[in-house]
Amino acid sequence: MVEEHNVTRRKLLRLSALTGAGIWLAWKTPAGQSAGVPAPSPEPSDERFLDDVERAAFEFFWQEASSSTGQVKDRALLNGNDSRTMSSIAATGFGLTALCIADRRGYRKTSEIVERTRKTLRFLSQEVHHEHGFFYHFLDMSNGRRWAKCELSSIDSSLLLCGLLTARQHFHDAEIQDLATKIYERVDWP
Numbered sequence: 001m002v003e004e005h006n007v008t009r010r011k012l013l014r015l016s017a018l019t020g021a022g023i024w025l026a027w028k029t030p031a032g033q034s035a036g037v038p039a040p041s042p043e044p045s046d047e048r049f050l051d052d053v054e055r056a057a058f059e060f061f062w063q064e065a066s067s068s069t070g071q072v073k074d075r076a077l078l079n080g081n082d083s084r085t086m087s088s089i090a091a092t093g094f095g096l097t098a099l100c101i102a103d104r105r106g107y108r109k110t111s112e113i114v115e116r117t118r119k120t121l122r123f124l125s126q127e128v129h130h131e132h133g134f135f136y137h138f139l140d141m142s143n144g145r146r147w148a149k150c151e152l153s154s155i156d157s158s159l160l161l162c163g164l165l166t167a168r169q170h171f172h173d174a175e176i177q178d179l180a181t182k183i184y185e186r187v188d189w190p
Helices: 009-028 044-063 089-105 110-126 154-170 174-185
Strands: 086-088 138-140
Touching: 044 089, 086 089, 089 110, 089 154, 110 154, 110 174, 154 174
Parallel strands: none
Antiparallel strands: 086 138
8 A cells, every 4th residue: 555645835844843953962961961951152153153154144135136126136156257236035035134144244335224224115106117015026126127027926925015014113214114114114014
């Protein structure tokens, strides 16, 4: 008799996370000690590694965004010589969150980060076409026009909105707060 395995994406991710956590625990647990014992606090090298990963992620969102529109590329070449101009509103939402993290961690001057955030929100508010507050999934990052015949996306619009609401909460800047609120409130959820 053949047993059928019905694996959903959620089950696969849960299994991957548990397997990864198990490997990590086995690696971090000293020989002869139960994995049920609380793990020791992270070593300084672990903290440096996590900081390096955070900084590298922020640098992607900083370098692969238009400095004039704040729109972030959907993908980029590893060597940095990427002239493509297709941005993603979801990536822009992640980029807004990355700006908040970078500000908190001191990766750039606050004034630079605040100005990039303002430019991004101004562009989204005034230049980018939307339908009842929802944005097209892909845009030309230089002018904000719809890329080819891509779809309006409630999912990607929501990811963008999460980023702008994070920025609204993080930055104590009236213009950022006003623009984020304006963009969020024009979404016609029904």
